[in-house]
Structure formats: C-alpha cells, structure tokens
Amino acid sequence: MRDFARSDDASVQAQLDRLARLSVPDGRLGLETIRALLERLGNPHRRLPPVFHVAGTNGKGSTCAFLRAMLEAQGYKVHVTTSPHLVRYNERIRVAGDLITDARLADLLAEVLDAGEDLKPSFFEVTVAAAFTEFARVPADACVVEVGLGGRFDATNVLEPDVLAACGIAALGIDHERFLLAPEQGVPELPLARIAFEKAGIAKLGCPLVTLDYPQPAQREIEATAARNGSPLVTRGREWSMSTSTTGLHYADGHGEVSLPLPALPGPHQPENAALAVAMLRHQERVGMTLDALATGICQAQWPARLQRLSPGPLTRDRELWLDGGHNPSAGDSLGRHFAGQRLHLVIGMLDAKDPAAIVKPLRAAIASISVVPVPGHDWHSPEAFGSGVPLAEDVPSALSALPDDGLPVLIAGSLYLAGEVLKLNGELPD
Known part of the structure; x- marks a missing residue:
C-alpha cells in the first residue's frame, strides 16, 4: 500500500x-x-x-x-x-x-x-x-x-x-x-x-x-x-x-x-x-x-483523527461531528463503547482490504443511518459491503449535506486516509 x-x-x-x-x-x-x-x-x-x-x-x-x-x-x-x-x-x-x-x-x-x-x-x-x-x-x-x-x-x-x-x-x-x-x-x-x-x-x-x-x-x-x-x-x-x-x-x-x-x-x-x-x-x-x-x-496530549470531535469549520457547521481513523475490530469495539446508548449517523469509507463489519457491527445499535464515501486515492468498499440500500455519496461534504437535520451526531470513520482528507476539508491541519 x-x-x-x-x-x-x-x-x-x-x-x-x-x-x-x-x-x-x-x-x-x-x-x-x-x-x-x-x-x-x-x-x-x-x-x-x-x-x-x-x-x-x-x-x-x-x-x-x-x-x-x-x-x-x-x-x-x-x-x-x-x-x-x-x-x-x-x-x-x-x-x-x-x-x-x-x-x-x-x-x-x-x-x-x-x-x-x-x-x-x-x-x-x-x-x-x-x-x-x-x-x-x-x-x-x-x-x-x-x-x-x-x-x-x-x-x-x-x-x-x-x-x-x-x-x-x-x-x-x-x-x-x-x-x-x-x-x-x-x-x-x-x-x-x-x-x-x-x-x-x-x-x-x-x-x-x-x-x-x-x-x-x-x-x-x-x-x-x-x-x-x-x-x-x-x-x-x-x-x-x-x-x-x-x-x-x-x-x-x-x-x-x-x-x-x-x-x-x-x-x-x-x-x-x-x-x-x-x-x-x-x-x-x-x-x-x-x-x-x-x-x-x-x-x-493530542492525537488527531482518533475519536476527535471536529472544531467549527467548513464541514461541521452546526453539527456535532466526530472523526476516527480506526479500521479493525479493536478500533470498532472502542467506538462501540464510546457511543453506547447514543444514536448517530455513520459516514464511512474503508479500504477494500479491511472488514466492514469491524466498524459497523460494534456500532450497530447506535447507527441511525449509514452513508458510504470513497477513500481518495485508494481502492475502497462499495455500499453493498455495508448492507442493502446503503447510499453512496460523491464525497464527505455531499454525504453530510444529504443527512437529515435531526440533531444527531455524525461519526466519520473507516480509514486514516479518509480522516486526513476530512481534516484538510475542515481546515484542521495537524501541527
């Protein structure tokens, strides 16, 4: 890779x-x-x-x-x-x-x-x-x-x-x-x-x-x-x-x-x-x-893109937006524990060599909706890997725009490569 x-x-x-x-x-x-x-x-x-x-x-x-x-x-x-x-x-x-x-x-x-x-x-x-x-x-x-x-x-x-x-x-x-x-x-x-x-x-x-x-x-x-x-x-x-x-x-x-x-x-x-x-x-x-x-x-201590709540910026607007680059079962378990008892919208992009269930399964009880986005520059899982009827968005801004204005938080997850793109879009460059 x-x-x-x-x-x-x-x-x-x-x-x-x-x-x-x-x-x-x-x-x-x-x-x-x-x-x-x-x-x-x-x-x-x-x-x-x-x-x-x-x-x-x-x-x-x-x-x-x-x-x-x-x-x-x-x-x-x-x-x-x-x-x-x-x-x-x-x-x-x-x-x-x-x-x-x-x-x-x-x-x-x-x-x-x-x-x-x-x-x-x-x-x-x-x-x-x-x-x-x-x-x-x-x-x-x-x-x-x-x-x-x-x-x-x-x-x-x-x-x-x-x-x-x-x-x-x-x-x-x-x-x-x-x-x-x-x-x-x-x-x-x-x-x-x-x-x-x-x-x-x-x-x-x-x-x-x-x-x-x-x-x-x-x-x-x-x-x-x-x-x-x-x-x-x-x-x-x-x-x-x-x-x-x-x-x-x-x-x-x-x-x-x-x-x-x-x-x-x-x-x-x-x-x-x-x-x-x-x-x-x-x-x-x-x-x-x-x-x-x-x-x-x-x-x-700071560690970007690991359960990071994004600051106000071009992507977040008035939403509670979380970012995590985790892509394996251990990372999924941590996300599941963090969001236990909550409801959220999941925007996910995963490399095709990774298991979609690693992230989705631990979060299943919390997910109000799933949207799939490409991982720029890499081979990634299509929406079918996450279930029937899951929509594909052109990119993260498009996925966020399509979500209902219901006050639920949004988690963007599945790949550190995707996370880097999100930080760039929101103007939060790691320093």
Whole structure:
C-alpha cells in the first residue's frame, strides 16, 4: 500500500514523487536493507537521545502522544516519528518539538534517497532513515518512536540497547494479516499469539519491555520473547496496575501509588494508553520525571483523527461531528463503547482490504443511518459491503449535506486516509 504523500512545496513534492516510486519486492523481510542504508548515512540510529519505542495493534500512536506530552511537560525537547501522516508527510518527523520544515525535509529526503538508490529501500525504510538522520543531528533530550507495522521486521527495530530507555506494547488485535500472519516456520500458529510474537520482537537486552495484560496465548509469547532477548518484562497486573473512577486515573507500581487526572483525549481506551505511557516513564532510568509532568501531559496530549470531535469549520457547521481513523475490530469495539446508548449517523469509507463489519457491527445499535464515501486515492468498499440500500455519496461534504437535520451526531470513520482528507476539508491541519 502506497501512502500517496503530497506537498504544496515543489521541492518537497519532487522528493515525495521519488518516494512514491519505491516498492518492496514480494517476500522481502528483514532489516538488512534499512541497516545498509543507515550505514551509508553514518549510523545515526546509534547517536539518538534516549528512545521510547512503542508497538501495538491499537493505541500505540496515542501512547506516543502521551509520552511526548509528558516529556515536554517536564521541559524536555523531544523528537517524534509516527505513521502514517494524515495530511502532510511532515507529520511523520517532529524535530525537537516542531514538525520538520519543508525546506529541511526536501534536502533530507534527497540525501537519504540518493544514498540508498541502488538498495531499493521501501517508502517506510527511507522515512525511518530520514527521521533518525535528522534526530542524530539536532540536539534533544528524548525520542519517541512508533513502530510502523508489527515489530520484529519493522524498520524502526534497528534501534539498539544503548539508545533505548524503554519499549512498550499497547493493545493487541488482528490486523495487517497478510504481513503479520504470513506463513513461516518456527512461529506461533494461533493468530493473536503470532501477533504478540511479532510485536514483542522490539524487546532488547537490558531494556524494560512494558506491556498491558493480554489473553494467555499472547502473554506467553511476549514472556518467552522478552526472556529470549534479555529484556526485563514489566506487565500490567504484576509490576503495575491502573484503574479509573469519576475522579481520575489511579496508578500503582513498586515505586508507589499515584492519582492522576483522566485523559483529555476522548474514548474509554485512552486511560489505558495513558497508564502505559506512565509505566514506561516510571520503569526507566534515562530521563527524570515528576508527578506534575505526568499529570500535565495526560491533560495536554493530542492525537488527531482518533475519536476527535471536529472544531467549527467548513464541514461541521452546526453539527456535532466526530472523526476516527480506526479500521479493525479493536478500533470498532472502542467506538462501540464510546457511543453506547447514543444514536448517530455513520459516514464511512474503508479500504477494500479491511472488514466492514469491524466498524459497523460494534456500532450497530447506535447507527441511525449509514452513508458510504470513497477513500481518495485508494481502492475502497462499495455500499453493498455495508448492507442493502446503503447510499453512496460523491464525497464527505455531499454525504453530510444529504443527512437529515435531526440533531444527531455524525461519526466519520473507516480509514486514516479518509480522516486526513476530512481534516484538510475542515481546515484542521495537524501541527
């Protein structure tokens, strides 16, 4: 799947066009290409500030957002690389707190693409190499790095113990089956156990691996991988715990009990992601943290297109409009819990490789109507995939205009690519 990056800056677009021509040969797995590329760039991944490396099926991006906000609340300069971008490719590379500028991005991508042209790297390998190259050059106090896909063979997994402060694994679920469940000898056969095996591949010698609690087959794989890699395992329910009440988030570990505010990010799953970030910060020794910084970060973290209520703008007008890029069963379950007991109109666009039931089924009791929209630049599910009589709208503005003026909220969901288009239309560019 290409990411179809676009830029209004001609010099950046010239490099993004080069990126778009890259492809990964079928069956190529491993870290050899990214390591060769980084070697030509001077191995910048070995000269990073303390790194917090986060994997997971759902919640890893939110966990990264909490980590960044908490570290910045402590007064630290923080590099961040996450994926995918929503509107601009620049969102993938945040340098000491700010999105990389167009002028710097154009030169950086040209440098990396020129260095690795004969290696035939992937879009994501070039992106990771570019991020690490810039992070090694610009002073900062910490790095937050989100795994792109899986963990074991993800390009970010070139990170070595010397630069790592802590690794974390957020919620697990079934997604990207073509890649993460591909047949291979010597790997777990149960799907969720295989997913856990792949995510736990980020564990490194001597670096804490901080996790949630998972079904037993998945938990066993994480424990085995952590032991095999020499990574101290820090698991919810054993080394740390969390609970919520109407008054806040209650966290406890071997260092003591703390009371924190509930996250400002909406959704029943966000306290768990915030607690995972807290646990990662409290079980490492590379950067100092105060309770005040943890509390401030929980309240200030932002993560666009994940249960985001859109601000007044060209799309919203007078409607309550929600946006979520979730596209797998775990994301659907979170949406179902958030909108339980409510009625809403669903505007959905999903890639044709995703299961429509993943989003629609958990929301079934809440849905007053469904409208289908295309996902710009991608192959998407037709209305028939969502039931008989479901209408197709030309685009999101058309879908919204066709809805009755009944005061019900509207949820736009199904794809992060669609979410990026919605943010652009409403004038809410991630910064």
